[in-house]
Amino acid sequence: EAGVAQSPRYKIIEKRQSVAFWCNPISGHATLYWYQQILGQGPKLLIQFQNNGVVDDSQLPKDRFSAERLKGVDSTLKIQPAKLEDSAVYLCASSLESSRYYEQYFGPGTRLTVT
Amino acid sequence: DQQVKQNSPSLSVQEGRISILNCDYTNSMFDYFLWYKKYPAEGPTFLISISSIKDKNEDGRFTVFLNKSAKHLSLHIVPSQPGDSAVYFCAARGSFGNEKLTFGTGTRLTIIP
Numbered sequence: 001e002a003g004v005a006q007s008p009r010y011k012i013i014e015k016r017q018s019v020a021f022w023c024n025p026i027s028g029h030a031t032l033y034w035y036q037q038i039l040g041q042g043p044k045l046l047i048q049f050q051n052n053g054v055v056d057d058s059q060l061p062k063d064r065f066s067a068e069r070l071k072g073v074d075s076t077l078k079i080q081p082a083k084l085e086d087s088a089v090y091l092c093a094s095s096l097e098s099s100r101y102y103e104q105y106f107g108p109g110t111r112l113t114v115t
Numbered sequence: 116d117q118q119v120k121q122n123s124p125s126l127s128v129q130e131g132r133i134s135i136l137n138c139d140y141t142n143s144m145f146d147y148f149l150w151y152k153k154y155p156a157e158g159p160t161f162l163i164s165i166s167s168i169k170d171k172n173e174d175g176r177f178t179v180f181l182n183k184s185a186k187h188l189s190l191h192i193v194p195s196q197p198g199d200s201a202v203y204f205c206a207a208r209g210s211f212g213n214e215k216l217t218f219g220t221g222t223r224l225t226i227i228p
């Protein structure tokens with residue numbers, strides 16, 4: 001079974017530029033999560049999708065971050081414009097259904113550096 | 116407001132001995148607790164969990180203990196093996212209606228051969 005795929009693996013941009021991350025969840029997984037992990041901290045949930053609907057985006061900085069999950073499969077997370085404090089690893093995870101919270105399968109992450 | 120805390124950033128243990136990783140939480144509404152393991156350049160992988168109605172859960176070399184009165188949980192690994200060297204995250208799930216996971220800051224475990 002293929003795991004959660006993310007791209008790119010690394011990205012370096014200057015502040016005020018925009019960036020987009022892509023995630024392909026495990027086939028058949030209805031729930032998709034985006035997390036932000038700042039160095040020295042644990043992952044923090046940014047947004048959770050159930051199929052193509054948003055379940056929780058309470059911690060998403062909506063003035064600069066946006067995410068979509070078209071057709072309930074792949075998802076993209078965008079930052080525009082980026083700030084220095086956005087430097088972090090962005091993790092995508094998926095699970096069969098939101099009630100099976102412990103069975104979140106994580107991708108390798110995208111490490112973003114904003115200079 | 117850090118609701119899940121792992122106060123030890125790192126821990127070194129001799130191979131074959133017991134590793135004990137600790138986690139404290141402040142929110143009494145958490146109803147499930149999980150441990151994740153993370154290797155460099157990989158995403159976290161689920162290790163073991165425990166419901167708030169239990170005080171112990173065991174899976175092979177891994178045992179999680181929960182002390183609700185102290186709002187404390189611990190992960191015991193025995194015997195420790197070199198492959199256990201990784202960062203371990205404690206996570207807690209909110210109760211119905213707020214079920215997202217809240218992660219601790221992680222403890223880097225190093226097993227010394």
